[in-house]
Amino acid sequence: MGRSSGLASPAGAVADTARADVTTAHRAPDPFDEAADEVVGRVRDTLEEVFAAVAETGTDTATLLARVAGPGRAPVAADLAALRPGLRSRLADHPLVSGVGFVAAPGLLTDVPGWLEWWQRGPDGAVRPLLLDLDPEHSAYSDYTHWDWYTLPRETGHRAAAGPYVDYLCSDEYSLTLSAPVELGGRFVGVAAADVYLRHFEAAVLPVLQRLPAPARLVNARGRVAASTDPGHLAGSLTKGPDFAAVLAGPPAEHRVDGLRLRPCGDTPLVLVTTDA
Template sequence: MPQTAALAPEVAGVLDAVADMAAAAFEVVDQISALVQERFTAGEAPSRATLTGVGELCAGFVGTRDHPVRGAGYVAAVGYLADEPWWLEWFTQGEDGKSHRMVCQTDPDGVGFFDYEFLTWYVVPRDTGHRHVTGPYIDYLCTDDYNMTYTAPVLIDGKFAGVAGADIGVQTAETLLLPALRTAGRPLAVVNEQGRIVASNSGRHLCGDLVTDVDVPAAWASPARAGLHVVADLPLAVLELAR
């Protein structure tokens, strides 16, 4: 949770709401990561068959309306699995409300090949060793949903083995954040480090818009000076908007 004691209560409330949403997503991520690590350290060569149980675990979150996560799973490091150089063990909620395996083209020679090797949600955990939040963005390559993707690296004996991740739809994110934003006595927005808005209480600042009156990427270096309040170690912040 962020350190909110010295903040105005309305800002602290929104920061706590963002942190709570992230905690819900990373709860899923951490459980997936732990299961994959358990499977891969059991002595077998890493393969698709080693990933038994991931679908059942994800279904407990993705397949229920009581949890905000609507997609989750494991994405293998390129070349890590013996039988599938690219592989996504990923599950999304279908129209029936149940969890279903997401089908992607993982053959590099196939039409519509889904090359995730250069996507932010994969690259940042791989290169930094830390968890990350990507979005809001439209997932044109896979689900076509407007998502926020929470990912963390999966390490096996200190080696990068891929990422565990969870998706929260932007509409769900707004539902979770708006109660705190609506009770604030000043205009506020939840933004990512590029300045793209996740949610706000201002009709002039809509979800998906880029903030133009503040250089948010530059402000990240000295956030307090720009009225930017960063959420712990995540690329999300609460921005105080001009009235």
């Protein structure tokens, strides 16, 4: 009933707490964090535009294959022609996308060993189909099953960013390929994918990378550098060290490993890497 507890708070403690609150409230933002957040946002927005085309292609393909399989018939290459209007539309709707399509897993189609239903924009702006020799008996056979854009989605079940690399299959340009697995009844049947010319990706992300106070690079799950302001780690090179795949598989929080700051770029399969100043 109003009885004192007998415990008195030191007057100085109250003042110290108030000062701490004021200091916290007026603490200047970390310039690195602000710049890194801008990089992550730009990378996320840039790649998600391309992944939207990949997702649309994957949905169309899964729907088509399910419809073909409905009467119990196995799909053939000609069935995939139904994807073409959507692929051409995606090239028109997504300026960053230079090529887009579905890449069938070997054995999916009964009349051919493999198949790319792939359309791309040429240097003149015209949209054309990609024509490859996919007969393993021929010397010009193009085996796509060892490329990261195919193996990563197949092995992980998740979407992937592969490259940059010289795209000998499609454009002979330095490119990034973004891809995602396509499944039918829980079975892997191929990948939906889209190409982005490296020069277009760099034009989108290098301006914000250059605002960071330290050299920086963007790397994929394999450690391949997708864009860089670090002269020691050029685009296309491999970065050794941390397990970038594990960083991408974990929560989207910053990691500090061996003097490096690793920040996943949202839900995209790229990591921002800088030195830990």
